[in-house]
Amino acid sequence: MRRALAVLAAVPLMFFAAACGSDAGTGAAPASGSGAAAFKVTGDVGAKPTVTFPAGTPATTSSYQVVQPGAGEDVKSGDRVIVNLTVWNWDGKGNAVQGSSYDTKAPETIPVDEQLPKVLQEGFTKVKHGGRLLAVLANDVEADPQAQAAAEPTKVFVFDVVGTQPPVLKVASGKETKESIKGVKVVNPGGEKAPTLTTKTDLKPSKELVVKTIIEGTGAKVKANQTLTVHYTGKIWGTDKQFDSSWERGQPAEFPLGQVIQGWQKGLVGVPVGSRVVMSIPPDLGYGAQEQQGIPANSTLVFVVDVLGAY
Structure with missing residues (x-):
């Protein structure tokens, strides 16, 4: 449920790992083709x-x-x-567009951190909100020198910077x-400790x-998109x-609603950021008659959820 880097589905995430050693800037001279x-x-x-x-061959x-x-x-x-982003495959032939968030009407959020290719770490810090950045991402550095997989085509991205996401909360407040x-009990221990959820009951679900707010946050209300x-x-x-x-994993989850x-x-739309809610979800709104790992068929699911951020 967690995304290390949110990009269009047409662009394999492994490409970014393969490019993470590149630190060429605006004036860098590529080894092949133009930059x-x-x-x-x-x-x-x-x-x-x-x-x-x-013109010429794609940059390397x-x-x-x-x-x-x-x-x-x-x-x-x-x-x-x-950002809003558009991406092309640079193959020196058709140079086909792979997708655009302007078409999906869903901007992406990208952490500017060490997991991002260095060329983008540097490039993003050279623009402001409202700016536009073009990046050529080639296979400069292999993520695994022993890997035998075929190299990805060079990618060309245009990023329009919409803004930055506010820091997410650490806990509901x-x-x-x-x-x-x-039939359900939730104990709030306070601080950043996980709440205790108990669902042992003889009552019928x-x-x-059913959605109940345990702690009502003061942030913006969650939207469906x-x-x-x-x-x-x-x-x-x-x-x-x-x-x-996610509390046991020690890492919040991030996902498109x-x-x-x-x-x-259905249960989280309209919930203010910062809230803690408990939800009882009947099978037809969960996994239905399909058994999942650790979840029998036709189960009623109960979740306690802290909404820490929404964008």
């Missing part, structure tokens, strides 16, 4: 760009070009930058409501989705059997 400075980008920032490719060295510097806030190392679901950062624990109604917990079970999609 980022040789590209022409037309169109206004905020709309899908048009790119004219240089990564580089970047600041197309528009922007006039907003600086992008800093450690930021989670929100706000007013405790004293709400609960009959509701056939409808957003990506969420959450901590959660999931158990099966009646048995107290736990099948998943539209890509998880219906109970989460």
Whole structure:
């Protein structure tokens, strides 16, 4: 459920790992073909760009070009930058576009950290909010020198910087409501400790989705098209059997809300960021008659969830 780097599905994530040693900048001279400075980008920032490719063979060295510097806030190392992006395969033939967030109408969030190729770590810090960056990502450095897999085509990205995501919360914070679901018990230990969820009960679960707010946050309300950062624990109604917990993994989960079970999609829309909720999800909004790992068929699922961020 966690994304190390949110990019279009057409672009394999392993490509980024293979490119992580590149630190060429705007003026770097590639070993083959032309670099980022040789590209022409037309169109206004905020709309899908048009790119004219240089003649010759694709570059084998990564580089970047600041197309528009922007006039907003600086992008800093450690930021989670929100971008609209468009990506092409640079093969020297068709140079086909692979996808664009302007088509999907879903900007992506990219952490500017050490997991990002160095060329992008540097390039993003050279633009401000409202700026446009072009990056050529080639197979400069292999993630595994012993790997025999075929090299990925050189990729060309145009990033329009929309802004930066506010830091996510570490724990739900706000007013405790004293709400609960009959048959389910949640104990709030305080601080950053995980709540205790108990679902051992002889009561029959509701056939409808039940959502109760335990701690009411003060952030913006979750929207259906957003990506969420959450901590959660999931158990099966009646048995107290736990099948998943991000708290136990020590790492919050991050995922597009539209890509998880219906109970989460319906239950979390409208919940303010910073809230802790408990949800009882009937089988038809969970996994139904299909058995999952650790979850019997036709199970009612119970989750306690801290909504830590939404963008």
